[in-house]
Amino acid sequence: MTLKNKTTPIGRLRRAPENFVTQQFADEVYEHGLNETRRGFLRKSFVTALGATAAGSAIAAEGDKAILEKQTWQTTLGQPVAARPYGLPSKWEEPLQRRESPGLTRVSAASVAFAPLQGFFGIITPNGLHFERHHQGWYDVDPAQHRLMVNGLVKQEKVFTMDDLMRLPSVSRIHFIECGANTGLEWGNVAVPSVQYTHGMLSCCEFTGVPLSVLLDMCGADLKKGKYILAEGGDGSGMTRTIPLEMALKDVLVVWGMNGEMLRPENGYPLRLLVPGVQGVSSVKWLRRIEVGDMPYAAKDEAVHYIDLMPNGLHRQYTSVQECKSVITTPSGGQQLLDKGFYNISGMAWSGRGKIKHVDVSVDGGNNWRRARLETPVLSKAVTRFNLDWVWDGSPGILMSRAIDDTGYVQPMIKQLREVRGTRSIYHNNAIQAWKLDTNGELSNVQVG
Amino acid sequence: MFKLANLTKTLVLAGLALGLTAESIAQSKYSGIGRPATKAEVIAWDIDVRPDFKGLPKGSGDTLRGQEVWEGRCASCHGTFGESNEVFTPIVGGTTKQDMKTGRVASLLSDKQPQRTTLMKVATISTLWDYVYRAMPWNAPRSLTPDETYAVLAYMLALGEIVPEEFTLSDKNIAEVQKLMPNRNGMTLNHGMWTVNGKPDVKATACMTNCTKHISIGSTLPDYARNAHENLALQNRAYGPFRGVDTTKPPLPQLPGKGMMSVSMAAAEVISPEALFKKQNCAACHAAVNKGIGPSVADVAAKYKGQADAIQKMHTKVKVGGAGVWGSVPMPPHAHVSDSDIDVLVKWMLTGK
Numbered sequence: 001m002t003l004k005n006k007t008t009p010i011g012r013l014r015r016a017p018e019n020f021v022t023q024q025f026a027d028e029v030y031e032h033g034l035n036e037t038r039r040g041f042l043r044k045s046f047v048t049a050l051g052a053t054a055a056g057s058a059i060a061a062e063g064d065k066a067i068l069e070k071q072t073w074q075t076t077l078g079q080p081v082a083a084r085p086y087g088l089p090s091k092w093e094e095p096l097q098r099r100e101s102p103g104l105t106r107v108s109a110a111s112v113a114f115a116p117l118q119g120f121f122g123i124i125t126p127n128g129l130h131f132e133r134h135h136q137g138w139y140d141v142d143p144a145q146h147r148l149m150v151n152g153l154v155k156q157e158k159v160f161t162m163d164d165l166m167r168l169p170s171v172s173r174i175h176f177i178e179c180g181a182n183t184g185l186e187w188g189n190v191a192v193p194s195v196q197y198t199h200g201m202l203s204c205c206e207f208t209g210v211p212l213s214v215l216l217d218m219c220g221a222d223l224k225k226g227k228y229i230l231a232e233g234g235d236g237s238g239m240t241r242t243i244p245l246e247m248a249l250k251d252v253l254v255v256w257g258m259n260g261e262m263l264r265p266e267n268g269y270p271l272r273l274l275v276p277g278v279q280g281v282s283s284v285k286w287l288r289r290i291e292v293g294d295m296p297y298a299a300k301d302e303a304v305h306y307i308d309l310m311p312n313g314l315h316r317q318y319t320s321v322q323e324c325k326s327v328i329t330t331p332s333g334g335q336q337l338l339d340k341g342f343y344n345i346s347g348m349a350w351s352g353r354g355k356i357k358h359v360d361v362s363v364d365g366g367n368n369w370r371r372a373r374l375e376t377p378v379l380s381k382a383v384t385r386f387n388l389d390w391v392w393d394g395s396p397g398i399l400m401s402r403a404i405d406d407t408g409y410v411q412p413m414i415k416q417l418r419e420v421r422g423t424r425s426i427y428h429n430n431a432i433q434a435w436k437l438d439t440n441g442e443l444s445n446v447q448v449g
Numbered sequence: 450m451f452k453l454a455n456l457t458k459t460l461v462l463a464g465l466a467l468g469l470t471a472e473s474i475a476q477s478k479y480s481g482i483g484r485p486a487t488k489a490e491v492i493a494w495d496i497d498v499r500p501d502f503k504g505l506p507k508g509s510g511d512t513l514r515g516q517e518v519w520e521g522r523c524a525s526c527h528g529t530f531g532e533s534n535e536v537f538t539p540i541v542g543g544t545t546k547q548d549m550k551t552g553r554v555a556s557l558l559s560d561k562q563p564q565r566t567t568l569m570k571v572a573t574i575s576t577l578w579d580y581v582y583r584a585m586p587w588n589a590p591r592s593l594t595p596d597e598t599y600a601v602l603a604y605m606l607a608l609g610e611i612v613p614e615e616f617t618l619s620d621k622n623i624a625e626v627q628k629l630m631p632n633r634n635g636m637t638l639n640h641g642m643w644t645v646n647g648k649p650d651v652k653a654t655a656c657m658t659n660c661t662k663h664i665s666i667g668s669t670l671p672d673y674a675r676n677a678h679e680n681l682a683l684q685n686r687a688y689g690p691f692r693g694v695d696t697t698k699p700p701l702p703q704l705p706g707k708g709m710m711s712v713s714m715a716a717a718e719v720i721s722p723e724a725l726f727k728k729q730n731c732a733a734c735h736a737a738v739n740k741g742i743g744p745s746v747a748d749v750a751a752k753y754k755g756q757a758d759a760i761q762k763m764h765t766k767v768k769v770g771g772a773g774v775w776g777s778v779p780m781p782p783h784a785h786v787s788d789s790d791i792d793v794l795v796k797w798m799l800t801g802k
Contacts (some may be wrong), residue, residue: 102678118684193681195677219483238590295499300581303572334681365664368657417651428642438708440705
């Protein structure tokens with residue numbers, strides 16, 4: 001029996017991780033059929049996927065079965081409209097999910113779920129895949145019972161309902177949110193295998209809401225005495241963060257919309273703060289209060305956590321701005337190239353200080369660099385997508401990207417960061433990421449130098 | 450006419466200079482939106498305590514009362530001596546009498562201390578008061594009174610040997626205790642990341658060709674960690690140019706070639722009881738072996754061992770909650786968890802299957 005004559009698949013179609021057979025082996029099977037030795041190999045390596053093997057790969061002499069044979073979706077009636085009133089991704093996309101990093105946190109209500117950046121296109125994060133970080137669990141808050149209070153150094157302390165806020169003239173802006181601890185596991189050494197875990201506390205969405213400056217105006221904020229605001233969340237952690245008033249008046253938004261729909265509960269439904277360019281913890285979720293004051297508040301998450309330990313034993317406090325950073329998302333760590341030839345190297349770049357100006361890509365560990373194409377739109381404090389044509393000749397290499405923002409700041413190597421900040425600061429690691437490519441096509445996370 | 454127009458312009462400018470115009474415009478422009486907050490409302494929500502103790506309620510609490518609160522409400526997560534258990538990072542430890550003199554925790558200079566405790570890091574005692582009152586205990590935030598907060602904070606500071614074993618902390622003496630905080634001088638604002646215009650501390654250059662003679666790899670993922678994040682083949686698309694590596698196996702001996710055969714992802718995933726335990730948040734309170742906020746799975750299994758109606762009893766307990774027979778924190782009700790899920794969870798807890 002030869003493979004090309006076989007018409008009925010053996011076994012059920014089932015998910016099987018054992019999905020690699022070399023071209024050489026496939027050719028051999030195609031030429032000589034499945035003898036006992038080869039059958040044994042197949043049975044061992046991917047027995048449950050054998051059906052898929054027969055249907056999906058070796059092309060018979062007369063052509064591709066995917067063309068020559070009729071498929072169910074051509075020959076039967078499909079599903080009706082609104083079969084799924086709120087749409088869902090294809091079942092084939094099931095591998096791309098938010099995931100926890102095993103061992104990173106011990107309590108799932110105060111943990112992190114990382115976004116699968118390795119599967120993203122363009123700059124917008126789908127709402128269901130936005131990373132999650134909660135400090136005391138999430139709730140689906142009743143919007144009719146949600147209130148925003150503005151108090152402190154204002155002429156008139158006020159309360160706003162969602163009805164009030166959504167009547168105001170809204171703006172929609174695309175910005176990234178990156179956790180200050182993104183890539184924080186990698187300060188000392190390589191710790192995680194893929195871009196989902198190295199950089200997955202990053203998102204970029206179109207947010208809709210009202211500028212905070214409008215609300216502060218409506219309450220008559222004292223812009224002379226007032227120097228800072230405190231933003232407070234309505235969850236159990238009562239998350240509080242200090243934001244300089246100057247920044248609060250500039251581009252901070254009080255938002256309810258996220259990519260055209262309301263915020264997801266995990267992301268602060270029905271109301272959150274958005275502090276563009278600043279570590280995600282400042283974009284307080286379930287926002288319930290803004291206080292105008294004249295000194296920083298030293299809240300727990302700016303006095304015990306989110307402080308960066310320097311080699312001299314001092315902690316940097318109120319480190320906020322997310323400096324210019326980039327990462328190649330495809331191909332990236334934990335991925336596998338099948339063959340030599342043409343590929344599109346693609347990745348994300350962003351800066352908390354402004355727009356991305358250039359992204360350079362190296363495939364030789366940083367010795368030589370080529371300028372990548374920046375795809376539009378290129379927006380301030382937003383993710384910019386970059387792409388680069390690349391023909392892989394099969395030799396080993398190290399893939400890296402380096403972003404430069406419109407202030408002229410150049411994304412540093414990890415060793416340059418360590419020279420100044422040591423290895424214990426946890427937060428604000430914006431180092432150049434390196435992915436080693438082996439001759440077998442496997443990419444892995446490495447640190448150079 | 451010309452003069453009048455000029456006068457209006459002058460008045461507008463004067464108004465702007467006084468900072469009144471924007472507010473009055475905003476207030477009239479957005480009429481009907483928002484309402485004044487009442488005094489009671491502001492008091493109810495404005496609970497933050499600043500480093501200068503603005504917002505700190507009057508009150509006091511001693512270490513004896515603090516110990517009671519600690520052992521009843523805090524120790525299950527933070528450990529009897531603030532050393533914490535496997536769940537949370539420790540609060541107490543790593544500070545010395547010398548640190549209290551200098552206001553700088555010396556052990557932060559080296560890597561010798563295995564973990565940074567809260568008392569090694571925090572510079573401001575107000576932070577601790579604010580956070581304990583605001584968000585603790587973790588599963589019942591806002592349940593402590595101001596006096597209980599003073600008491601438990603006094604007890605924590607006593608565990609850290611910052612105040613004597615018998616001590617009463619109050620709004621009157623908290624500023625004095627601040628002067629004893631071991632890391633009170635340990636924070637710096639001397640960095641460029643507080644504001645957008647801040648100056649970066651690291652300066653890299655954008656060399657384009659022949660940038661480095663020798664490229665060395667400083668760190669890689671150890672082989673034993675290859676599958677630590679589970680199979681990456683199942684975390685990537687099963688088609689397209691970039692498949693996930695099968696991390697359950699050693700690296701391929703050679704390039705697979707583009708005829709590499711795709712696998713079907715069609716099988717619906719059957720969620721394991723362990724995963725369900727985590728998904729339904731049981732793991733937040735119940736660990737495998739050690740006591741957490743609630744009893745461990747092992748302890749529960751031991752207690753119900755041999756009881757014929759164990760599954761039914763436990764099913765009810767999960768569904769409607771318990772009375773706190775294992776400790777001070779009772780099992781909350783879980784009406785939202787389906788009966789079939791509860792059965793799977795209960796059976797798994799009792800039998801491991």
